[in-house]
Amino acid sequence: xxxxxxxxEGDARLTSLSKDGLKQKMEKLKQxxxxxxxxxxxxxxxxxxxxxxxxxxRELEGRRLQVxxxxxKGFLGKDSVKDLDFNKQxxxxxxxxRCYPDMVxxxxxxxxRWSFVESLEPPRVVHLRCDSMVNKDNLYGQVTxxxxxxxxxxxxxxxxxxxxxxxxxxxxxLEYVVFExxxxxxxxxxxxxxxxxxxxxxxKDPIIKTVMIPAPALEPSQEYE
Amino acid sequence: RWLASSSLLPLSCIHTSAHLEKLGKxxxxxxxxxxxxLPGEPRxxxxxxxxxxxxxxxxEKMWYLAKLIKGMSIDQALAQLEFSDKKGAxxxxxxxxxxxxxxxxxxxxxxxxxxHIAASISGRGRYVxxxxxxxxxxxxxxxxxxxHYFVKLVEGPPPPPEPPKTGFDQAKEYVQQLRNRTLVHTx
Numbered sequence: 001x002x003x004x005x006x007x008x009e010g011d012a013r014l015t016s017l018s019k020d021g022l023k024q025k026m027e028k029l030k031q032x033x034x035x036x037x038x039x040x041x042x043x044x045x046x047x048x049x050x051x052x053x054x055x056x057x058r059e060l061e062g063r064r065l066q067v068x069x070x071x072x073k074g075f076l077g078k079d080s081v082k083d084l085d086f087n088k089q090x091x092x093x094x095x096x097x098r099c100y101p102d103m104v105x106x107x108x109x110x111x112x113r114w115s116f117v118e119s120l121e122p123p124r125v126v127h128l129r130c131d132s133m134v135n136k137d138n139l140y141g142q143v144t145x146x147x148x149x150x151x152x153x154x155x156x157x158x159x160x161x162x163x164x165x166x167x168x169x170x171x172x173x174l175e176y177v178v179f180e181x182x183x184x185x186x187x188x189x190x191x192x193x194x195x196x197x198x199x200x201x202x203x204k205d206p207i208i209k210t211v212m213i214p215a216p217a218l219e220p221s222q223e224y225e
Numbered sequence: 226r227w228l229a230s231s232s233l234l235p236l237s238c239i240h241t242s243a244h245l246e247k248l249g250k251x252x253x254x255x256x257x258x259x260x261x262x263l264p265g266e267p268r269x270x271x272x273x274x275x276x277x278x279x280x281x282x283x284x285e286k287m288w289y290l291a292k293l294i295k296g297m298s299i300d301q302a303l304a305q306l307e308f309s310d311k312k313g314a315x316x317x318x319x320x321x322x323x324x325x326x327x328x329x330x331x332x333x334x335x336x337x338x339x340x341h342i343a344a345s346i347s348g349r350g351r352y353v354x355x356x357x358x359x360x361x362x363x364x365x366x367x368x369x370x371x372x373h374y375f376v377k378l379v380e381g382p383p384p385p386p387e388p389p390k391t392g393f394d395q396a397k398e399y400v401q402q403l404r405n406r407t408l409v410h411t412x
Contacts (some may be wrong), residue, residue: 109331111261127239157333159269209335 010014023025096180096191110156117150128178130183142193148174164207174201251276251375255332271334272343275324276375279350280316284372287313287347292376298383299325299340317345317374324378334380341383346375 095103127144151173153165165171180193218224240359245383280287284356290313294302294388321342328334357367373411 109256111258113261154261157271158258159333160259160262160272161268161333162261163333171231209333210286210338212329 001066001083005119056130092192093189098195099192102194111155111156113152113156113167115152118171119147119149121148121149137184141181141183143179143181143190144196145177145179146174147177148172162208165205231245245331249276249278271328271332271380273324273328273334273340273378274333274375275320275327275378276373277316277320278373279371280313280374282313282316282372283367283370284347284349286311287317287374290314290317291345291347294345296383296386297342298338299342299378300338302410314373317376320374320376321378324376328378328380340378341380341381342376343378343379344375348373348375402405 018074054141088190091103092100099176124146126146127142130139131138132138150170151166151170152170153166154162156166178193178196179190180181181190182188215224240326253272260268290306290309290311293305293309294317297305303318303321306314306397325337325340328340330335334340350373352371353369355367355369360363
């Protein structure tokens with residue numbers, strides 16, 4: 001991810017009237033200046049100028065919604081449900097190569113059920129970057145979208161036992177999703193590139209099972225304190 | 226032998242597993258995925274299959290150890306194997322420890338002592354014939370025997386042993402057999 005966006009502290013919580021809110025605004029302006037530069041850089045090539053339109057945003061949100069059920073379908077184990085099979089090709093078309101292993105690792109023999117309940121705020125484009133890799137002509141555009149949504153996630157292990165989350169409890173999720181597109185290709189699509197997890201994010205729920213942390217190795221003369 | 230799907234692979238596809246020799250049936254049993262359970266159902270006990278191939282030992286001698294371990298809990302089995310004098314005991318102990326480790330890491334088993342041995346089997350491996358030289362120019366053909374060892378660990382306490390069959394039970398069964406007879410071609 002080129003120049004990751006640093007989401008301001010307490011994004012969903014502060015108003016613009018308090019001191020912290022003003023600081024946030026200053027940082028936002030600074031960052032948006034850089035974004036404007038990127039905007040101009042990308043303009044002659046393709047559709048970055050259309051990004052700020054609403055319909056594009058909705059398209060991106062739709063993409064995100066497509067990606068996650070795509071992933072869900074992807075992650076179901078071979079034998080669990082017949083019609084939802086792991087479709088590597090579709091997943092690759094929705095997610096970039098950098099994001100793919102992050103998503104898929106450790107999931108081969110697990111069942112993941114993910115569903116989108118509703119969107120609490122309309123998604124906003126927060127950050128724009130446009131950069132070239134390797135050659136000067138290889139232009140990639142990266143967009144960070146801030147989404148506040150309600151989702152349901154449940155992960156089951158190989159034997160069908162619940163490992164994480166629950167299907168009945170929707171959770172409010174504020175996330176910053178980065179989408180990337182290969183701008184040179186006129187038929188390129190916006191694919192999910194990664195997520196930015198801010199440091200002030202609330203801690204995730206603990207997993208259901210208990211895990212043993214091995215004690216530090218002691219010499220025979222020492223005692224554990 | 227098992228696919229290192231949970232190891233850290235920086236920026237490379239997860240699906241690169243080194244293609245080892247053909248996977249046997251026992252190894253493939255670990256790939257079965259069950260559908261998610263409904264909240265009302267009783268919890269399905271986890272079953273982990275592990276094996277070691279081509280152990281340089283005779284499978285008849287390995288059978289004695291496998292039979293010793295069969296219904297025990299994993300801690301008891303490890304204790305018995307540690308103090309057994311046989312060569313195969315060391316190998317089986319390693320296999321059990323590997324399987325326990327695998328269970329905790331990959332198969333979402335919560336407590337590593339909560340496992341018991343549901344099945345332990347020894348099978349014949351590939352034999353190779355060699356010449357054994359005797360005196361006076363005589364020779365014999367010696368076979369180098371190998372064996373495989375298979376374990377199935379299941380989560381939960383070990384099942385209670387079956388009570389031995391008493392004479393009273395046998396007598397009851399005999400009487401029941403007599404009562405089950407039917408008269409054919411009569412009134």
